[in-house]
Amino acid sequence: MALTAAPAALAGADQAYAQGKQTTPDKSLYERLGGVFAIAAVVDHFSDAVVKNPIVGQKSKNPQLREWHTKNLKRLPGLKFMRTLWVCDVSGGPLQFKATRPGATPLGLEEAHRDLRISPAEFDEVAAELRRALDFAKVPKREKAEVLAAFAGHKDEVTAGYASRAKRG
Numbered sequence: 001m002a003l004t005a006a007p008a009a010l011a012g013a014d015q016a017y018a019q020g021k022q023t024t025p026d027k028s029l030y031e032r033l034g035g036v037f038a039i040a041a042v043v044d045h046f047s048d049a050v051v052k053n054p055i056v057g058q059k060s061k062n063p064q065l066r067e068w069h070t071k072n073l074k075r076l077p078g079l080k081f082m083r084t085l086w087v088c089d090v091s092g093g094p095l096q097f098k099a100t101r102p103g104a105t106p107l108g109l110e111e112a113h114r115d116l117r118i119s120p121a122e123f124d125e126v127a128a129e130l131r132r133a134l135d136f137a138k139v140p141k142r143e144k145a146e147v148l149a150a151f152a153g154h155k156d157e158v159t160a161g162y163a164s165r166a167k168r169g
């Protein structure tokens with residue numbers, strides 16, 4: 001009886017050892033977010049919320065942001081598409097973002113935002129809106145932190161127009 005149980009026990013041990021040796025590569029942030037459709041849903045919610053946000057949207061004290069969010073809304077679907085591409089790209093997905101107005105940085109974000117003269121405080125409010133959109137979509141804590149860190153990593157680019165205007169006085 002001991003001889004018949006031993007092969008089964010050894011087979012189980014071999015299988016457990018083999019599974020322990022296999023290392024599953026960590027999924028990309030893109031995969032953990034749920035891919036393009038989940039990303040597009042968050043971007044859609046986020047983009048609509050930014051338009052309505054009193055600090056950076058249609059009632060913003062920043063005349064450039066206020067004008068964009070009232071007179072350029074016909075461009076919002078394209079902007080949502082570009083934002084979706086951007087998140088897919090920076091999160092390790094298969095889609096690539098290419099700036100429509102290339103700048104000094106690989107993503108060209110400074111040129112896309114220069115004329116809006118976004119202040120650091122306004123950038124932070126947009127980041128807060130992004131956090132709320134991620135919460136709305138129930139994005140897990142780890143992935144939310146990674147998305148927000150990627151966004152925050154481009155603060156200097158996005159606020160470059162404000163910074164250069166402030167230097168000129």
